[in-house]
Amino acid sequence: MRKALFLSTLALLVSSFSLLRAQAPGETRSVWDGVYTEEQAKRGETAYSKECASCHGDMLTGGESAPPLTGGVFQANWNGLTLGDLFDRIRKTMPLSKPGRLTREQDTDVLAFLLSVNKFPAGKTELYRQSEMLKEIRFETKKPAAKN
């Protein structure tokens, strides 16, 4: 009796686990899902002008020695990676003259500004500030076909 109960509980557990796992892929999001807000991008623009524009240009089109942060080459570099990767890259290596100068909040805002200049749509919630969570958002150059 006890053993039968144990086995059926186990079977129930296993099936609910596979249900959870089956749902996971549907939840992956991309930069097309409105992952930042306009207000956040505005704050990011202020920080960008102060900390990044001198090298990357006011319009993010690059400078004499720094690459553009918008347009085909930039997007191709990041296509298929995640916002977490881009966030880490900025946090660990930028601004080139003094990496890590910006707070986590400022870096997130700047990332939101980059997304808006790259014409990814704004949404209702602000971008996450943790790279682990940003890793769940894919950077995709092309808008995916509508779900369903």
Ligand code: HEC
């Ligand atoms: C002193 C000049 C300078 C400043 C200031 C600066 N950068 Fe950079 N950035 C560079 C250079 C040079 C490179 C390319 C070489 C390298 O990666 O080290 C680069 C590369 C990058 C890349 C990678 C681009 C790609 O195509 O993969 C990103 C993203 C970036 N910078 C973001 C920022 C952000 C955001 C800021 C402001 C917080 C910033 N940078 C400030 C000079 C600068």
